[in-house]
Amino acid sequence: MLIVSGAVMAFVVFYNLININVSERICKLSTIKVLCFYDNEVTMYIYRRNILLSLLCFASSSGLAIVLHCFVQLTVEQYLCRALNCSRTSSWSTMHTKLKRMHMIESLNSVE
Structure with a gap:
């Protein structure tokens, strides 16, 4: 359960990181696509940046x-x-109080 929740949390963090990165760079990405870059090249441009950010965060954390x-x-x-x-x-x-309340006569009469 712990591994699954960790994996879900990692997925959410990486998804948000990619989403923020794309939304901040939408103009640059549009320009790159207009310049006839392939979809894989644009995707790798985003992924390289995210991998670099992840490694820097890992090192500092x-x-x-x-x-x-x-x-x-x-x-x-x-x-x-x-x-x-x-x-x-x-x-x-607590033990001192209990020992003070002990009745010596009754203790001697008890059968062991």
């Missing part, structure tokens, strides 16, 4: 992803340390 990954790891580690300290303190206080 990879560096940013590494930085964000380190940030998330540090943040989660600090959060977990605080949560563990809080849970340890609360469990100790």
Whole structure:
């Protein structure tokens, strides 16, 4: 399911990228077609630009992803340390209260 949703998202992103690229360059593309370029050449003109943009975005986002990954790891580690300290303190206080309420006489009378 995760792979399918990732593929659908990639399709939507690339479709929007191509659509924006074509709509911004409609005059240039019309000029190229008037100059008797083949349809495949016009298509490859758009695809080359999209491939270049995709590679540049991949390169820049990879560096940013590494930085964000380190940030998330540090943040989660600090959060977990605080949560563990809080849970340890609360469990100790709960156990201390339970031990204070223990009746010694009844405990000695219990059969094991």
